[in-house]
Amino acid sequence: MVTFNVDVLDRAALAGARAGLRHWLLAQGCDAGLVADVTLVVSELAANALESGDPSQATVGVDLEREGVEVLVSNPAPNAFHWTAGGVPDPTGAQGRGLYIVDQLMDAVQVDHHDAVTFVCARRARHG
Secondary structure (H helix, E strand, O other), rough: EEEEEEEEOOOOHHHHHHHHHHHHHHHHOOOHHHHHHHHHHHHHHHHHHHOOOHHHHHHEEEEEEOOOOEEEEEOOOOOOOOOOOOOOOOOOOOOHHHHHHHHHHHOEEEEEOOOEEEEEEEEOOOOO
């Protein structure tokens, strides 16, 4: 397994992290479709971390294995959007459009909340 960590301290750092992630995924031999989708997923989840919690304490990581990719986010976010397990956010709602995109691009998405911390795990099989 190899891991790429994303700095989400501010939007300027996020723009650079997206470029670095794209480069890293391509260097790992990922196909262009997976690179585009994972980059968008990381961007959406990192933006959520910036908007809803303390970015200085948020973590965003991408784990790449032979079989697939996993995006992991943790964020101390007591006021974060709470996605009901098993439901897909309404893309026309006031909140949740980013999670809707994540759900559409990944094979599995899990959002949990414990002790005022939001955890997101998004997985996708690696093809090609």
